[in-house]
Amino acid sequence: MAALLALAGAAWWWQLRVPFAPGTxxxxYAVQLQNGQMFYGVLRRQERGYLELVEVYYVQPYTLPNGQPGNRVVSRQKNDWHGPTTLSVPIERIVYVEAVGPESPLARLIAQDKVRGPR
Structure with missing residues (x-):
């Protein structure tokens, strides 16, 4: 039992000691959480224990009239009932963080949504 507690304590200390560096x-960035949710947003800042995203989107699947599946990007600020302007994510809930390519299909869909402006 003591060895298990020592190991857990060492892991906790190491997590606090080693900085989490998602990027610039x-x-x-694309951020996947432990529960499977994916968020896409602009990294505003990283503090000890969490990172903060702005201009946050998620992908929502839907079915076209012909039965084919499709996806749309959804702005949390424009479409979520409470209009959040930021998303603070605890680092311990993050599975991974990846940069979104500026020419990726996702980046193009987000750019199109921004051109449309507020709803």
Missing amino acids: AGAT
């Missing part, structure tokens, strides 16, 4: 502030 101002760039767009």
